[in-house]
Amino acid sequence: MPPPIVLIPARRASVRLPDKPLAMIAGDPMIVHVWRRAMEAEIGPVVVACDDAEIAWVIERAGGKALMTQSGHASGSDRIWEALQLADPARYHDIIINVQGDLPTLDPNLLDRLLAPMSNPDVDIVTLAAEIIRDEERDNPSVVKPIIAFDTERQGRALYFTRATAPHGEGALYHHIGLYAYRRAVLQRFVSLPPSPLEQREKLEQLRALEDGMHIEVCIVDTVPLGVDTPDDLERAREILEV
Numbered sequence: 001m002p003p004p005i006v007l008i009p010a011r012r013a014s015v016r017l018p019d020k021p022l023a024m025i026a027g028d029p030m031i032v033h034v035w036r037r038a039m040e041a042e043i044g045p046v047v048v049a050c051d052d053a054e055i056a057w058v059i060e061r062a063g064g065k066a067l068m069t070q071s072g073h074a075s076g077s078d079r080i081w082e083a084l085q086l087a088d089p090a091r092y093h094d095i096i097i098n099v100q101g102d103l104p105t106l107d108p109n110l111l112d113r114l115l116a117p118m119s120n121p122d123v124d125i126v127t128l129a130a131e132i133i134r135d136e137e138r139d140n141p142s143v144v145k146p147i148i149a150f151d152t153e154r155q156g157r158a159l160y161f162t163r164a165t166a167p168h169g170e171g172a173l174y175h176h177i178g179l180y181a182y183r184r185a186v187l188q189r190f191v192s193l194p195p196s197p198l199e200q201r202e203k204l205e206q207l208r209a210l211e212d213g214m215h216i217e218v219c220i221v222d223t224v225p226l227g228v229d230t231p232d233d234l235e236r237a238r239e240i241l242e243v
Contacts, residue, residue, distance in 0.1 A: 001094070002092050002093055002094065003043060003044035003045070003093070004043055004044040004093060004094075004095035004096060004097050004115065004181065005044050005045050005046075005047065005084070005087065005088060005093040005095075005096055005097070006038045006041070006043065006044055006045065006046040006047070006097040006099055006111065007046075007047055007048075007049055007080045007083050007084060007087070007096060007097070007098055007099070008031070008034055008035060008038060008046065008047070008048045008049065008098075008099045008100070008101050009049045009050075009069075009076040009079040009080055009083070009098070009100070009101055010031050010048055010049065010050045010051075010052075010055050010101035011050070011051045011052070011071070011073075011079070012050075012051060012052040012054075012055060016229055016230050016231075017228065017229060017230060017231060017233075017234065020101075020102060020228065021050070021052075021055050021101055021102075022054060022055065022058065023228070023234055025104055025234070025237050025238050025241050025242070026238070026241040026242045028058075028062070029055075029058045030101075030102065030104050030228060030234075030237070031048060031050075031055055031058065031059065031101050032058055032059065032062045032064075033104035033241065034099065034100075034101050034102070034103055034104055034106060035048055035059055035062065035064045036062070037099075037103070037104070037105075037106040037107075037108050038097075038099050038106070038108070038111065039064070040108040041108035041109070041111040041112060042108075043097070043111055043112060043115065044093070044097070045065070045087075046064065046065070047064075047065050047066065047067055047083060047087045048064060048065070048066040048067070048101070049066075049067055049069050049079050049080060049082070049083030050066055050067070050068060050069065051068070051069055051070065051071040051073075051079070053068070056068055065087075067083050067086050067087060069082045069083050069086070070082060074195075075205055076098070076100070076205075077098070077187070077190060077191055077205060078191055080096065080098050080187065081187055081188065081191045084096060084184070084187070091184065093184065094183060094184050095115070095118055095181055095182070095183060095184070096181070096182045096183075096184060096187055097111055097114060097179070097180070097181050098179065098180040098181075098182065099111070099179060100178045100179070100227065102227055102228045102229065103178075103179075103225040103226070103227060103228075104225075104226070104228065104237050104241060105225050105226045105237060105240050105241065106225040107223050107225065110128060110177070110179060110221055110223070110225070111179065113128060113219050113221055114126045114127075114128065114179060114180070114181040114219070115181060116219075117155065117181075117217040117219065118181060118183070120217075122215055123215050123217045124182070124183060124186040124209070124214040124215045124216065125180055125181065125182050125183075125186060125206075125209060125214060125215070125216045125217070126180065126181040126216070126217045126218075126219065127146075127158070127176065127177070127178075127179060127180050127181075127206070127216060127217075127218055127219075128176075128177040128179050128218065128219050128220075128221050129146050129148070129174040129175060129176050129177060129218050129219075129220055129221070130174065130175050130177060130220065130221050130222060130223065130224045131172050131173070131174055131175070131220065132145075132172070132173045132174060132175050137175060138165055138173055139165050141163035141164070142163075142229075143163075143175050143176075144161055144162070144163060144175075144176040144204060145161070145162055145163075145164070145165070145166055145173055145174055145175070145176065146158050146160070146161050146174050146176045146218050147159045147160040147161070147162065147166055147167050148174065148218050153220075154219065154220040155217065155218065155219050155220065156217070156218060157215060157216065157217060157218070158206075158210065158216040158217070158218050159210075160207075160210065161176060161202070161204050161206050161207060161210070162202060162204075163202055163203075163204070174218075174220070175224050176218075177221070177224055177225065178227065180206075186209075186214060189212075189214075190208065190209055190212075190214070193208055193212055195208060196208040196211040196212070197211070198210075198211055199211070226240065
């Protein structure tokens with residue numbers, strides 16, 4: 001089997017944190033930290049899919065590969081699909097790993113966790129989650145919670161994703177981590193679909209896949225990488241990495 005290809009979407013525009021990919025952390029732009037973490041996983045080639053020449057330049061200066069994609073994409077998945085066609089026109093890679101470009105504290109080992117469930121041909125997409133430990137995350141709509149039908153203690157099929165506090169009742173809640181593995185044909189099918197009603201209501205792109213009947217497998221891991229969306233998040237990332 002050919003190795004997976006790792007694609008990192010990065011766009012310069014951000015309402016809450018302008019120029020986010022280029023924000024400096026420990027002497028390097030954030031997108032360079034993410035690229036390095038993905039390279040450290042050593043699971044396949046890594047390409048940054050960007051819409052800005054300066055983002056491409058900082059990645060290439062660091063020794064990486066970047067591809068310019070259209071600026072008007074509605075989602076990161078659309079950018080990933082365009083980049084995949086540019087990076088792999090021969091269709092060599094069948095599994096695509098999508099790493100969000102705002103995870104500078106990413107543990108490289110998390111990428112490897114995405115791959116094992118792909119040995120099951122019934123699985124279309126794999127993603128990750130971690131048990132919620134901090135009480136303030138349980139009711140925070142920014143923390144997306146997967147509802148999982150567990151097959152084992154650490155893995156199961158996603159039934160739903162929500163910003164609400166769910167499921168109701170006693171038991172663990174889980175914090176979704178925005179890392180994905182797709183089969184190539186599944187990604188092509190996904191980007192061909194219009195946004196679904198639940199996706200638009202919850203503002204969660206993965207609900208489009210569930211509404212279309214795709215099988216999303218969720219693996220439980222022990223660490224949640226810090227997603228940088230706000231100036232406060234950026235300061236936390238600097239505190240973690242500038243040591």
